[in-house]
Amino acid sequence: MPRIITSHSNETIKRIRSLREKKFRQREGLFLAEGMRIVAEAVEAGAVPQMLVYAEDARGHPLLAKLVAQCEAAGGDVIETSRDILHKITEKDNPQALVGVFPVEALALDSIDRAASFVWIVCQSLKDPGNLGTILRTADAVGAGGVILLDQSCDPFSVEAVRASMGALFTQRVVQSDGAAFFEWLRQGPGMLVGASLNTDHDYQAVSYDAPTFLFMGNEQSGLPPDYEAACDVLVKIPMAGKADSLNVAVSCAVLLYEVFNQRRRA
Amino acid sequence: MPRIITSHSNETIKRIRSLREKKFRQREGLFLAEGMRIVAEAVEAGAVPQMLVYAEDARGHPLLAKLVAQCEAAGGDVIETSRDILHKITEKDNPQALVGVFPVEALALDSIDRAASFVWIVCQSLKDPGNLGTILRTADAVGAGGVILLDQSCDPFSVEAVRASMGALFTQRVVQSDGAAFFEWLRQGPGMLVGASLNTDHDYQAVSYDAPTFLFMGNEQSGLPPDYEAACDVLVKIPMAGKADSLNVAVSCAVLLYEVFNQRRRA
Structure with a gap:
C-alpha cells in the first residue's frame, strides 16, 4: 500500500528533492526520473525504482497503477502526496504526476561488450546535460550501444539529462571515465575511432565506417583537444554552407550517427 | 563615448533587463543578444544594435572596441557598467561581458523570396526556444533560407532562442504566421511540402527533394496535426532501431536538412 504524505516538511520529500543536486546523488547513489513516460520506459528497460x-x-491512471504494482512487487517504496508537495520535487515549469527514484548504475569501461553494437559514442568534457540527454536519445534511436563520457563531462544522472534522454539513459550503457583510460581500453580490441572535427577537410560521407565505430565528440566550445584528435583513426567534418562555423554538438552527433546507421542499413 | 552606469537601480538597466520577458519585447520592439560572439555575428549579418x-x-578587448565603434557610428547607445550590474541583465549561470539590444524585425510571408534557397523549415507550434535556436543554427549551416513559425510557436526573439541559434537568428529569415495563411501562400508558387511524421513508412532517404523544399516539423509532443499532414506533398519518416519511438525535434530537423543538403551536394 502507498504511504500517504501530507506534510510539506516531510523528511522523505526533502531527501528526494535533494537528489536534484549532484552531491546528494553521489552521496545516496540515487537519482530522479520525472514523468510517467520516462519512468515507464525505465521499468520496461529493467530498471527497478527504489x-x-x-x-x-493521478491515482486512477492505469499506467500509474501498473508501475506502482511493479515497484511494490520489487520491494520499493510508494508514496502518494499532493500535487503541491510533488512540485517541491519536480520543477514548477515542468509539473509531473510521477517521480521515480532509481539507483545509479556506475559502469566501468571493462563492463562494455564492444561487439554488442556497431556504434558507440564517446564525449569529451561535454558540459550541457540537455545535449547529453539528446545524444542518448539519438543513440538509442539508431541502436547504438552507449555513451562513454570522458574527463570533465556533465552528470548523466542529472534531472536535465534524464529528461532530455526521454528514457534512453535506461537503455544505453553509460560509462564515466577519462581519456588515458579510454585510449588504453579502446586499443585492446577492435574499434574505429572517428573524431568529429573542424580541423579536417575529410567529408563525413566519404568515410566507410567499420563496426564497432566509436564516434568521438568534443566539448561544446572547444571541440576535441589536439592530442585526442591525434589519437583518432580518422577525423571527419560535416560540411557547412552558411555563415555558421559550427553545429550544436547533439546535432553533429545525430548527423554522424545517422550516416553510420544509413551505411549499415544499405549494407 | 560610452555612458558609464554605476547604479544598480538605473532605469536603462531595468528597461534592458525587462526585455527578457516577451511582453516587454513586444511593447518595445526590441530584444537581447548576449555575448561577444553572437553580437559580432549579428553585426556582421547587417543588424544594427540600438x-x-x-x-x-572587458574594455580592452579588440572585438569589443570594433563593435562599440560600429554601434556609435550607427547612432547607437553604448553603456559601460560593472560586471555585477551586467549580471542583472544576463543570467547568473551564463555570465557574458557584452549584451546587445536589437530591433525586432517582423517579417511577413509575402516578404519571402522562396527561390532564394533550396530549403526552408516550417515549424508548427514549436514550444521550446532551445529547439528553435538549434534549428536556426542548423538551418544556417546548410544554407537554408529561413524558418516559418506557425500557430502557437515560441518566440524566436527570446534570450534562449537567440542564444541557442548562436547568431543564426540574424542570418535566417524568420516569419511568424499561422497554418491557413501559410498553406495559401505556399500554393501560390513552387514548393514541395515535406512533413516529418511517424505516421508513414516512407523512408526519408527514398525521397528526391525538389527545390524549394519546405520541411514541415510538428510540435515536440504531438507532431503535426492530421489536417496539416494531409496538406503535405509527402510524409517522410526517419527510421529508428532502438526502444525510443521518436527523436528530439531539432535532431529530426537536422537529419532531414542534411539529407536534403547532401542530395543537393551530389547533384
Whole structure:
C-alpha cells in the first residue's frame, strides 16, 4: 500500500528533492526520473525504482497503477502526496504526476561488450546535460550501444539529462571515465575511432565506417583537444554552407550517427 | 563615448533587463543578444544594435572596441557598467561581458523570396526556444533560407532562442504566421511540402527533394496535426532501431536538412 504524505516538511520529500543536486546523488547513489513516460520506459528497460512518488489526483491512471504494482512487487517504496508537495520535487515549469527514484548504475569501461553494437559514442568534457540527454536519445534511436563520457563531462544522472534522454539513459550503457583510460581500453580490441572535427577537410560521407565505430565528440566550445584528435583513426567534418562555423554538438552527433546507421542499413 | 552606469537601480538597466520577458519585447520592439560572439555575428549579418552594454573589465578587448565603434557610428547607445550590474541583465549561470539590444524585425510571408534557397523549415507550434535556436543554427549551416513559425510557436526573439541559434537568428529569415495563411501562400508558387511524421513508412532517404523544399516539423509532443499532414506533398519518416519511438525535434530537423543538403551536394 502507498504511504500517504501530507506534510510539506516531510523528511522523505526533502531527501528526494535533494537528489536534484549532484552531491546528494553521489552521496545516496540515487537519482530522479520525472514523468510517467520516462519512468515507464525505465521499468520496461529493467530498471527497478527504489521509490515512486505520485500526485493523488493521478491515482486512477492505469499506467500509474501498473508501475506502482511493479515497484511494490520489487520491494520499493510508494508514496502518494499532493500535487503541491510533488512540485517541491519536480520543477514548477515542468509539473509531473510521477517521480521515480532509481539507483545509479556506475559502469566501468571493462563492463562494455564492444561487439554488442556497431556504434558507440564517446564525449569529451561535454558540459550541457540537455545535449547529453539528446545524444542518448539519438543513440538509442539508431541502436547504438552507449555513451562513454570522458574527463570533465556533465552528470548523466542529472534531472536535465534524464529528461532530455526521454528514457534512453535506461537503455544505453553509460560509462564515466577519462581519456588515458579510454585510449588504453579502446586499443585492446577492435574499434574505429572517428573524431568529429573542424580541423579536417575529410567529408563525413566519404568515410566507410567499420563496426564497432566509436564516434568521438568534443566539448561544446572547444571541440576535441589536439592530442585526442591525434589519437583518432580518422577525423571527419560535416560540411557547412552558411555563415555558421559550427553545429550544436547533439546535432553533429545525430548527423554522424545517422550516416553510420544509413551505411549499415544499405549494407 | 560610452555612458558609464554605476547604479544598480538605473532605469536603462531595468528597461534592458525587462526585455527578457516577451511582453516587454513586444511593447518595445526590441530584444537581447548576449555575448561577444553572437553580437559580432549579428553585426556582421547587417543588424544594427540600438544599444550595447559591456562590462568595464572587458574594455580592452579588440572585438569589443570594433563593435562599440560600429554601434556609435550607427547612432547607437553604448553603456559601460560593472560586471555585477551586467549580471542583472544576463543570467547568473551564463555570465557574458557584452549584451546587445536589437530591433525586432517582423517579417511577413509575402516578404519571402522562396527561390532564394533550396530549403526552408516550417515549424508548427514549436514550444521550446532551445529547439528553435538549434534549428536556426542548423538551418544556417546548410544554407537554408529561413524558418516559418506557425500557430502557437515560441518566440524566436527570446534570450534562449537567440542564444541557442548562436547568431543564426540574424542570418535566417524568420516569419511568424499561422497554418491557413501559410498553406495559401505556399500554393501560390513552387514548393514541395515535406512533413516529418511517424505516421508513414516512407523512408526519408527514398525521397528526391525538389527545390524549394519546405520541411514541415510538428510540435515536440504531438507532431503535426492530421489536417496539416494531409496538406503535405509527402510524409517522410526517419527510421529508428532502438526502444525510443521518436527523436528530439531539432535532431529530426537536422537529419532531414542534411539529407536534403547532401542530395543537393551530389547533384
